[in-house]
Amino acid sequence: MRVQCQSSGLAAKQDLEMPVITFANTKGGAGKTTAVLLLATELAHQGYRVTILDADPQRWISRWHQLSPLDSKLNVISYVTQASIERQIAENLYKTDYFVIDLPGAQSPLLAKAIGLSDHVLIPIQGCAMDAQGGANVLELLRFLDEKGGIKVPHSVVLTRVNSMVTTRALLAVKMLLAERNVEVLGTPIIERAAFRDIFDLGGTLHTLDENRISNLDKARQNARAFAAEMIRRVPIRGTVPLSERYTRVA
Numbered sequence: 001m002r003v004q005c006q007s008s009g010l011a012a013k014q015d016l017e018m019p020v021i022t023f024a025n026t027k028g029g030a031g032k033t034t035a036v037l038l039l040a041t042e043l044a045h046q047g048y049r050v051t052i053l054d055a056d057p058q059r060w061i062s063r064w065h066q067l068s069p070l071d072s073k074l075n076v077i078s079y080v081t082q083a084s085i086e087r088q089i090a091e092n093l094y095k096t097d098y099f100v101i102d103l104p105g106a107q108s109p110l111l112a113k114a115i116g117l118s119d120h121v122l123i124p125i126q127g128c129a130m131d132a133q134g135g136a137n138v139l140e141l142l143r144f145l146d147e148k149g150g151i152k153v154p155h156s157v158v159l160t161r162v163n164s165m166v167t168t169r170a171l172l173a174v175k176m177l178l179a180e181r182n183v184e185v186l187g188t189p190i191i192e193r194a195a196f197r198d199i200f201d202l203g204g205t206l207h208t209l210d211e212n213r214i215s216n217l218d219k220a221r222q223n224a225r226a227f228a229a230e231m232i233r234r235v236p237i238r239g240t241v242p243l244s245e246r247y248t249r250v251a
């Protein structure tokens with residue numbers, strides 16, 4: 001999202017851009033909220049300031065946030081609606097490096113609005129046909145915005161809940177379908193890991209969970225790190241001011 005800074009101070013007239021990444025799939029349960037949390041907490045762990053916009057009325061991220069120790073790098077905004085989202089982004093611009101939006105798992109007017117505000121739309125898809133259909137709805141909307149509105153929003157699919165041991169036939173079929181349609185697929189799939197469920201139950205992040213109690217925590221951390229690294233490459237922070245200086249200047 002490009003913002004022309006009008007305020008006085010050293011950042012005045014600087015063109016500030018804070019990436020907005022939206023996770024969307026109109027089929028419920030595709031793994032959006034889990035992927036949002038993995039990306040946001042990993043970015044925060046690496047020192048980026050992250051604002052999650054929790055636009056799901058079920059408020060899973062907000063509930064997780066209430067359970068979790070305070071993290072100065074991570075800000076969660078609840079009750080995000082079509083009417084409020086732009087204001088909520090604007091109000092948090094100067095304390096955020098990355099915005100991450102969690103949408104509800106159904107068609108909603110917020111979908112088009114959030115896509116319009118995004119620098120990148122990530123479509124989580126498990127290796128199953130129903131998820132792929134929910135993803136196809138988002139891809140159709142992206143194509144519609146491009147063809148009818150001239151709004152081009154970069155987007156890609158992230159495969160979720162992927163079995164670490166075997167490649168299922170359903171996953172291969174979904175991959176083939178996406179390749180036929182020339183849809184970008186992230187090189188890093190999100191693997192099915194107990195740790196990714198546990199953070200919702202226990203609060204905190206992969207980095208605060210106890211290695212002795214959670215199986216394959218190291219692999220879960222590695223997976224989240226690789227996912228975040230790929231997203232940072234795809235959606236870099238592009239400011240005219242170095243990251244370390246951008247916000248202290250306007251504070």
Ligand SMILES: Nc1ncnc2c1ncn2[C@@H]1O[C@H](COP(=O)(O)OP(=O)(O)OP(=O)(O)O)[C@@H](O)[C@H]1O
Pocket residue numbers: 027028029030031032033034035056103104105106160161162190191192193194196197
């Ligand atoms: N990579 C994963 N490993 C293990 N469990 C996962 C993973 N991804 C998602 N799950 C589990 O699958 C279920 C659905 O995931 P999640 O809530 O992230 O999906 P969603 O797309 O946000 O759903 P909704 O559309 O209802 O908001 C949850 O129980 C979650 O814990």
Ligand SMILES: [Mg+2]
Pocket residue numbers: 032033034056060102103104105
């Ligand atoms: Mg969700």
